[in-house]
Amino acid sequence: MDMTREDFTGRGTFTERFGLDTEVRSLEPYRSREFFELEREKVFDRAWLYMAREEELPEQNSFIVKQLYPRNISVLITRDASGHIQAFHNSCPHRGGIVVREEAGRASRFSCQYHKWTFNNKGSLLGVPDEENFFPSLRKSTCGLKKISTAMWEGWIFVNLMDEPEVTLEEFLGPIKDYLSGMIYLGAHNPVVYTAVLEANWKAASDAFIETYHIPHIHKQTIGSTFAGTINPHSRLISAQPLGPHRTISAFGNTEYAADPNSRVEKLGSKAGEAGNVIAQATLEDAADYLKHPAVNPNRTNHWSMDINQVFPNFHIDTNPGGFLTHQFWPMSENQCFYEVRFYMNEAKHFRERFLQELYIARVGEVVLEDLSNLWWTQRGIESSGTATMHLQDSEVAIRHSLDHVLKWTQSATVKEALA
């Protein structure tokens, strides 16, 4: 599908097609302590939350430890000898100490360092030193590591903090599960990972990654020319679609993009002098089948840079010409969040390819820094704002849809009602 200047003129219709009203939205959810408490309880304590890729547990008896920031829960995730993946509270049932202090490794059993209570990787309590000096209230069969409900979807590991999740992961994912079904995740075993603590509400941070309206301004020096061009100077979206509480949008790509003539280093890595796209991290030869997936460049246009698939509440799976990347935003308080971005890429086969990866890693680090800096100012503005509302334009439809679903969850007595 070819696109012209006309496609980006006049007011767009995404918001209408999402079935959303076009009124302003309140900024209170971005700055209120009370709302943060409500959101933790009604959203993060009830939704299925993405934790890790299964490739992070590559073999039998692999384990990893992750942090569930909203409640400061340390989560131990194990793969047992039969291959089953299960999450546990990484906290000793004896007196609460952290059991596993490493971030990742291989082990079939774990001992709490404090008093050497020992567990297997199915969570069962195996041994208690000086057991006979305890009282009858200690029953080893009920003193295993406390399980956290765990479920898998195409290699993505999710957890749910409810003792008995009200809906299955499948029900929770709903239409996005079908939309992304069969996706080929290139380089899923080899992420390049940046983390940062952002001094901004988690939604303000997530919002910065679901609109491209800001790119020509904030990222002018780094990726501005990838996402905007003559026919679409304001980097409007090329498609958008609601998927239950989740959604997908696609961003414009500038076909005029060529390596900046000042970028001598980028040209060095591209042996034949071909122009690269600074946002693509893998080689196209690996990507032929991946690019055929209907969710990758759904409009089938050459004016495409990336798709953003946003899984409620805090996880994005982005697909671009070279592969995929993920963003995750964890609330720490009403004005601070933990951010993690993972760029998945195959190991380089040749050194020039490795060099271009290093250039990519260096540049995306600068993009993260630009966002970190901008979000600091955004949050200060939100908190000092006399205008307690935000105006969202049509290409910011994902922000409107995302916020409306967070609000709906906070107002719903049950998860089924929130998903209805």
Add this chain to the structure above:
Amino acid sequence: MSGHSSPVQQGLPSGFEALEPFMAQWCCETSAERMEVRCEADMGEIRSFYDSMIERADEAFDLIERYPIGEMPDDVARLAKLLLGLAQASVAVEIHGQPRAPDTPYPNSIKLIRSTAPFG
């Protein structure tokens, strides 16, 4: 400055000796160290490394690519690591015109916690 402790300090392949003075600063084991070196260097140091390195880069690539990526002799691997430093140096020279992005905090909370092999 030489703000990191790189364990690699021996020579480069024959013909590249003129780049050896840059090794103490720019021959790093990991991507995160390269980023830190660029952020903490002054612009004179970065430009001097960039200018010298870019001039020899094509020859360096040709030599490095004679070996499979995982099987470089040590001196060639050191040259490869030095060349990766050029990617970070280019951020200062080609994008910002200064070591770090204007109007951004340093130090900051951004951490590159995992990169890609080799020399990541």
